[in-house]
Amino acid sequence: MNQKVDIPDSFTLYNKLMKSSDLLVKCLENEGVEYIFGLPGEENSDFCLSLLNSKIQFILVRHEQSAAFMADVYGRITPKVGVCLATLGPGATNLTTGIANANMDRSRVLAITGQTDSHLLHKESHQNMDAITLFKPITKWNWSIRNSDNIPEIVRRAFKISLEEKNGATHIELPQDIAKKESNILPIRQSLTIRSKPHPSLVNLAAKLILDSKKPLILVGNGCIRENASAHIRQFAEKTGICSMNTFMAKGVISDKSERHLQTIGIKQADHALIAMKDADLVIAIGYDLVEYSPKHWNRDLSKKIIHIDFTTAEIDTYYPPDVEIDADVEYTIDAILEELEKEKKENPSIDYPKKEFPELFKKIKQQVVDRVERHKNHTTYPIEPEKLVTDVRAALDDNDIVLSDVGAHKMWIAKTYNTYVPNTCLIPNGFCSMGFSVPGAIAAQLVYPQRNVVAMCGDGAFLMSVHEIETAARLNLPIIIVVWVDGGYGLISLKEMDEYGKDAYTRFNNPDFVKLAESFGAIGYKVQSSEEFPKILEEAKKSKDKPVIIAVDVDYSRNKLLLHDDFEN
Numbered sequence: 001m002n003q004k005v006d007i008p009d010s011f012t013l014y015n016k017l018m019k020s021s022d023l024l025v026k027c028l029e030n031e032g033v034e035y036i037f038g039l040p041g042e043e044n045s046d047f048c049l050s051l052l053n054s055k056i057q058f059i060l061v062r063h064e065q066s067a068a069f070m071a072d073v074y075g076r077i078t079p080k081v082g083v084c085l086a087t088l089g090p091g092a093t094n095l096t097t098g099i100a101n102a103n104m105d106r107s108r109v110l111a112i113t114g115q116t117d118s119h120l121l122h123k124e125s126h127q128n129m130d131a132i133t134l135f136k137p138i139t140k141w142n143w144s145i146r147n148s149d150n151i152p153e154i155v156r157r158a159f160k161i162s163l164e165e166k167n168g169a170t171h172i173e174l175p176q177d178i179a180k181k182e183s184n185i186l187p188i189r190q191s192l193t194i195r196s197k198p199h200p201s202l203v204n205l206a207a208k209l210i211l212d213s214k215k216p217l218i219l220v221g222n223g224c225i226r227e228n229a230s231a232h233i234r235q236f237a238e239k240t241g242i243c244s245m246n247t248f249m250a251k252g253v254i255s256d257k258s259e260r261h262l263q264t265i266g267i268k269q270a271d272h273a274l275i276a277m278k279d280a281d282l283v284i285a286i287g288y289d290l291v292e293y294s295p296k297h298w299n300r301d302l303s304k305k306i307i308h309i310d311f312t313t314a315e316i317d318t319y320y321p322p323d324v325e326i327d328a329d330v331e332y333t334i335d336a337i338l339e340e341l342e343k344e345k346k347e348n349p350s351i352d353y354p355k356k357e358f359p360e361l362f363k364k365i366k367q368q369v370v371d372r373v374e375r376h377k378n379h380t381t382y383p384i385e386p387e388k389l390v391t392d393v394r395a396a397l398d399d400n401d402i403v404l405s406d407v408g409a410h411k412m413w414i415a416k417t418y419n420t421y422v423p424n425t426c427l428i429p430n431g432f433c434s435m436g437f438s439v440p441g442a443i444a445a446q447l448v449y450p451q452r453n454v455v456a457m458c459g460d461g462a463f464l465m466s467v468h469e470i471e472t473a474a475r476l477n478l479p480i481i482i483v484v485w486v487d488g489g490y491g492l493i494s495l496k497e498m499d500e501y502g503k504d505a506y507t508r509f510n511n512p513d514f515v516k517l518a519e520s521f522g523a524i525g526y527k528v529q530s531s532e533e534f535p536k537i538l539e540e541a542k543k544s545k546d547k548p549v550i551i552a553v554d555v556d557y558s559r560n561k562l563l564l565h566d567d568f569e570n
Helices: 020-030 042-051 064-077 090-104 131-138 148-163 176-180 200-212 222-226 230-240 272-279 330-347 360-374 386-396 409-417 438-448 469-475 491-501 514-520 533-541 557-563
Strands: 013-019 035-038 057-060 082-086 109-115 141-144 169-175 182-185 216-220 243-246 261-264 282-286 305-310 324-327 402-405 454-459 481-486 524-527 549-554
Touching: 013 020, 020 042, 020 148, 020 169, 020 176, 020 182, 035 064, 035 438, 042 082, 042 109, 042 169, 042 176, 057 469, 064 082, 064 090, 064 109, 064 438, 082 090, 090 109, 090 131, 090 169, 109 131, 109 148, 109 176, 131 141, 131 169, 141 148, 148 169, 148 182, 169 176, 200 282, 200 305, 200 324, 200 330, 216 230, 216 272, 222 230, 230 330, 243 272, 261 272, 261 360, 261 409, 272 360, 305 330, 360 386, 360 409, 386 409, 386 481, 386 533, 386 557, 402 409, 402 438, 409 454, 409 491, 409 557, 438 454, 438 469, 438 481, 491 557, 514 524, 514 549, 524 533, 533 549
Parallel strands: 035 057, 035 082, 082 109, 109 169, 141 169, 216 243, 216 282, 243 261, 282 305, 305 324, 402 454, 454 481, 481 549, 524 549
Antiparallel strands: 013 182
């Protein structure tokens, strides 16, 4: 008989037994999972076979690290958790770089790994490795399933923790023998949660600091991207007249078209925006994540007043002691501060609110940022200048099209010069900063937004770390565009070594024929021969409807010194 015993009355039951792997799939469906990115293995075969009867689409990749990057991007650009799968041992270890990247970039991700039979875990056995210990420092929470009846609780907990601020990665392990056992417990339904509102006294203090300041600045961080707070933050900047800037991962929260938005900060001493930050007397940090950019760079003398607004409390840092710390819903907090400022204005019409004056230094910096991009757009030298390349990509794309940057010197140029107008349309990994991110990430972005152009920008070093996923994109008929910045070396490492030591070491390599490589995967390949040709090839690439396109372009990195020592007038 299909009957279970010793089940607490509080559990909700199916009317029949099912395999644990089937129950795990049911739980994932209950969480709204659309895609699982991964690779099958002997120890997760039960789970993969259970997926055959599911509406969840399994995306077969060519390396588990890529699966984690895809789940990472899915978790960034949707409100859901991205899910990736690997088998035990080497499959699990291959996931770790991508999972660490997702966790430090605060992406919503769940990693699922297979495992050998649970009765073998206490001793040496084939491919046996303690994956729970391995994943512990790179996830918010992880657990090994040892009882089929616990699957609904474990899955619900993994998703809930991943979605809690700060968002991040979780991990669950399913041993092979547990996957074959049976249970009849239902998935746990999701509960509706409402984030807390800020305390009125803290709102009042924040408003007073804003009104007392002469040169306030809004610093927009990654937390604003995750919780879709862009509309409220834009309204806050517009109504107060306060100038703003963003970190790498918050590009687009406030449009770069905004007159008082000083664009991106985060390149240590090489930012125009940093000059403004050092001149400010009050920093309103919203969703600011210290993992991106240390406050030591802009508050070394501890002279700044700081208002911390985030879903979580401020990280402890010598150079980041908030005068007002509000850990509550960002949207509620922004609206509450605006209301308090309006109230103060009614009671005292003579106060300086909204801030009518655009400080002359800030105005000059904004003009310099704009001019720095504009002055290169008509240059025709080849190899192409980085600013020219970025400007051409920007001109070819609509506001809602998506650019993904990999890690390297090109990342700095994209952060500095790629104008971004909409949140989550310029994705830059800037916490863990793993190379190889952009191509797999572009695949996930194209799956989520099939009608948008999706462009991966990567150096030749980073591209070859994920080149195998061109086959995945071609198999899925995804027309992602990959722009490979070619210089035959690890440009950012070489730059920093040259700056510190006067010479570089072990940074040069040879490249394949990128056109032949693309064609061998069933993709379309181009090798740019001149700066004038690049925008024409981009337009041609956009016409592809079902094939990935690889564009190799030689880049003049002689200007890379500006990434370390940016002249204000340059």
